[in-house]
Amino acid sequence: VSGATASTRLSRRVTELPPSGIRRFFDLITTLEGVISLGVGEPDFTTPWHIREAAIHSLERGYTMYTSNLGLPDLRRAIARHLAGRYGVEYDPDAEILVTVGVSEGLDLALRAVLDPGDEVLIPEPSYVSYGPCALLAGGTPVYVPASRESDFEVSVDEIARRITPRSRAILIGYPNNPTGAVMPRAELERLARLAAERDLLVISDEIYDRLVYGVEHTCFPALGGARERTVLLGGFSKSYAMTGWRIGYLAAPADLIAGMVKIHQYAALCAPIMSQKAAIEALTRGEADVEAMVGEYDERRRVLVHGLNALGLDTFEPRGAFYAFPSIRSTGLSSEQFAERLLLEQRVAVVPGSAFGPSGEGHVRCCYATSMAGIVEALDRIGRFVASL
Amino acid sequence: MSERADRPLDDVDRRILHVLERDAQTEPRQIGIMLDLEPADVSARIANAEAVGAIVRRKVVVNWERAGEPFVLALIEVKVTPQRETGFDAIAERIYRFPEARSVYLVSGTYDLAVHVLGRTMQDVAMFVAEKLAPLDGVQSTVTHFMLRRYKEDGDILVGHETAERLAVTP
Numbered sequence: 001v002s003g004a005t006a007s008t009r010l011s012r013r014v015t016e017l018p019p020s021g022i023r024r025f026f027d028l029i030t031t032l033e034g035v036i037s038l039g040v041g042e043p044d045f046t047t048p049w050h051i052r053e054a055a056i057h058s059l060e061r062g063y064t065m066y067t068s069n070l071g072l073p074d075l076r077r078a079i080a081r082h083l084a085g086r087y088g089v090e091y092d093p094d095a096e097i098l099v100t101v102g103v104s105e106g107l108d109l110a111l112r113a114v115l116d117p118g119d120e121v122l123i124p125e126p127s128y129v130s131y132g133p134c135a136l137l138a139g140g141t142p143v144y145v146p147a148s149r150e151s152d153f154e155v156s157v158d159e160i161a162r163r164i165t166p167r168s169r170a171i172l173i174g175y176p177n178n179p180t181g182a183v184m185p186r187a188e189l190e191r192l193a194r195l196a197a198e199r200d201l202l203v204i205s206d207e208i209y210d211r212l213v214y215g216v217e218h219t220c221f222p223a224l225g226g227a228r229e230r231t232v233l234l235g236g237f238s239k240s241y242a243m244t245g246w247r248i249g250y251l252a253a254p255a256d257l258i259a260g261m262v263k264i265h266q267y268a269a270l271c272a273p274i275m276s277q278k279a280a281i282e283a284l285t286r287g288e289a290d291v292e293a294m295v296g297e298y299d300e301r302r303r304v305l306v307h308g309l310n311a312l313g314l315d316t317f318e319p320r321g322a323f324y325a326f327p328s329i330r331s332t333g334l335s336s337e338q339f340a341e342r343l344l345l346e347q348r349v350a351v352v353p354g355s356a357f358g359p360s361g362e363g364h365v366r367c368c369y370a371t372s373m374a375g376i377v378e379a380l381d382r383i384g385r386f387v388a389s390l
Numbered sequence: 391m392s393e394r395a396d397r398p399l400d401d402v403d404r405r406i407l408h409v410l411e412r413d414a415q416t417e418p419r420q421i422g423i424m425l426d427l428e429p430a431d432v433s434a435r436i437a438n439a440e441a442v443g444a445i446v447r448r449k450v451v452v453n454w455e456r457a458g459e460p461f462v463l464a465l466i467e468v469k470v471t472p473q474r475e476t477g478f479d480a481i482a483e484r485i486y487r488f489p490e491a492r493s494v495y496l497v498s499g500t501y502d503l504a505v506h507v508l509g510r511t512m513q514d515v516a517m518f519v520a521e522k523l524a525p526l527d528g529v530q531s532t533v534t535h536f537m538l539r540r541y542k543e544d545g546d547i548l549v550g551h552e553t554a555e556r557l558a559v560t561p
Contacts, residue, residue: 022561029558039559046554129561178561244560300409300424307423350558373413377420 017136020129021356025340029350036379038305038367039350041178043242043323045370047279048290051241054282055275063274069266070258071099071250072277078284079235079250087220089228095255098262099272099280103208103236103249105265108134110204110232110251111172113260115140119169121204124155125358126326128178128206132358140169146360149328152317153180153360157191164199171196173221174206176213179357179366180326181319186219193227202257204232208249209322211240211291214299216320222252229254232261239322240291241283248276298323301369301376308380309367312387323370326354330363332390340365346389347382399444402427403435407444410436414448453548455540461508463492463540464515466523467533468503478502481528490518501533512536 029035046052070076076093084090091097100106107130111121117139123131125144132142143163147155160171171192175184184192196203205221222231236249249272251261265271283290305325309316314327329339336353343349343365354361369376399407402425409421416424418432425432439445454461470481478496485505486494493506505523509515515536524532540548 020561022559026557026559035558037556037558040556041560042556044556303426304420304423352559373416373424 013137017133020133022129022352025344025350025352028341028344032344032348035344035348035350036371036375036382037350038369038371038376038379039352040368040370042244043239043294043370044372045242045294047242047246048283048287050286051243051279051282051290055279058278059275063278065274067099067271067274067277069262069271070094070097071272072274072281075099075277075281075284076250078281079252082284083220083233083235083252087223089220089223089233089252091252092255096252096258098251098253098258098265099277100249100251100265101269101272102238102247103206103234104130104247105269105272106234106236106249106251107131107204107206108138109261109264110234110253110257111135111138111140111170112264113257114170114202114204114232116169118167120165120167122160122163122168122171122201124160124173126153126177126179126354126361126364127172127358128174129356131172131174131206135172141167143168144358146358147180147182148360149315149317149364153177153182153326154184154188157188157195160192161195161199164201168199168201170202170204172204172206174208176209176218176319176321178209178322179324179352179354179361180364181322181324183213183216183320184219186217186224189219189221190224193221193224196230197226200230202230202232203227204234206234208234208236209239210235212295212298212323213321214295214302214319218321232257237280237283240294241287242290242294243276243279243283246273246276246279248272248280298369301371301373304373305367305369305376305380308376309383312380312384314383314387323368325367325369326361326364327367328364332387334390336362336365343383343386347386349379349382349386396442397438399439399442403439403444406432406435407439410445410448451544451546455548461510462512462515463537464507464509464519465535465537466505466507466519467501467535468505468523469530469532470502471528471530472502473528481526484526484528485523488518488522490515490522 076097079097080091080093111134115138119140120143121135121140123142123144124147135142145155145159147153210218222228222233233252238244306316309327313331316325316327319325336355340351340353351365351367354364405425409416419429421432422429472478473480482494485491490507491505492508495504497504507515519532519534
């Protein structure tokens with residue numbers, strides 16, 4: 001099949017979709033041996049055994065069937081209790097919570113449910129690689145709002161306001177942030193909530209990293225005054241409970257929005273896998289000690305990585321959430337792609353170029369500290385040798 | 391090292407001990423970065439923990455089967471007659487002084503002392519029980535359970551491997 005024929009088989013929308021900046025790196029790494037990876041976006045912990053055991057038990061009892069489109073009632077109730085208890089925000093488990101195939105599906109549903117062709121979505125960048133492409137696939141237009149090192153990668157509410165047009169429909173935020181580790185101060189999020197209300201915009205808040213914060217409190221966006229009625233909350237289990245492969249997450253939003261999202265979900269996915277839903281119930285009801293233990297370890301590794309990068313002359317602000325450090329590599333004179341590629345080939349350390357997460361990520365690389373302390377220490381040694389060789 | 395060698399431990403000390411329990415080789419400088427403490431403070435706290443006996447000693451966990459030096463481990467249930475004044479402590483001491491007794495616990499239930507005995511062969515263990523342990527004054531009876539397989543010991547799984555590997559780069 002020639003390139004031309006191949007491309008004509010695909011829709012224009014897919015053909016025009018930019019490829020993921022991470023994919024190329026992944027292909028390169030698979031050809032190399034002895035790589036220490038700081039390039040991942042998932043915990044290095046295996047799902048706690050009691051959660052795995054609960055899923056195995058559910059399989060043994062024969063839970064292998066479809067569930068309600070919304071998800072198991074017990075799980076929706078557990079999610080509602082969790083959000084009410086932790087953040088003081090109330091959702092009706094019968095109409096305002098939808099269990100999804102990871103936050104990835106939740107994001108797709110949220111955008112497809114609210115965007116008409118040409119509607120604009122304001123997206124701070126650098127941000128998670130799916131945000132813009134999912135908006136495009138939903139027929140929308142991403143409007144990026146740059147955040148920079150000068151503000152520790154907190155987006156400016158004024159910069160968002162400046163980009164609002166009559167076509168603006170929603171603001172899509174993700175804090176704690178992947179790739180920067182940035183956390184927005186509560187007061188700024190309150191300003192954002194007021195802005196959204198004034199300009200009648202929806203807010204889609206991806207809070208998959210809500211439990212991974214260090215020395216600060218997570219602000220749950222819909223818990224802010226007046227925000228709940230215009231917010232779609234994306235939550236999940238992948239990061240807090242080390243459950244990435246289970247593909248299980250949820251949406252919480254006012255009933256009219258959930259009704260629209262369920263419409264898509266019932267045709268596109270039907271329901272999230274029942275064994276993952278059973279595991280999620282176990283995680284929410286008996287997993288708190290696991291979360292605290294993992295957060296404690298991430299915090300120690302975070303300090304070692306950030307301290308080490310700064311000691312090597314790679315300026316790194318202190319990330320307060322997620323499990324990423326986002327050092328500036330400007331002092332090396334390399335672009336973030338050059339830095340990542342040469343570091344991989346010359347010292348066998350995988351990091352992700354910041355440019356993969358948006359133009360404002362250029363000059364930085366994403367280093368994940370969800371890897372063993374020994375791995376972090378060895379990676380820092382190798383990065384040090386690489387930087388010294390330049 | 392520490393100016394007050396018998397200072398009771400606080401939460402910071404305990405966090406240091408958790409780090410060392412995971413990896414006893416972690417340097418004070420590294421612990422300082424991990425916990426946001428001065429290395430000198432970490433060293434002083436470790437010295438204090440050693441002085442008060444909170445750190446007993448530092449050891450390596452060896453899987454002797456894999457190291458090619460097999461041994462035999464047995465759990466001995468011991469029923470004893472407690473003594474006036476000393477209760478179970480005196481008889482427990484008579485037992486735990488033997489180097490063959492690797493662990494000694496006072497337990498609730500149908501017997502009193504749970505004793506883990508280590509030997510090179512089953513004969514070694516049997517002879518120790520028959521000649522040293524059972525004849526002790528105050529020991530009423532013993533039941534010997536030879537351990538057939540060590541799956542997990544003190545938190546470390548000793549059999550098999552988890553083979554699942556993460557992808558090297560993910561979003």
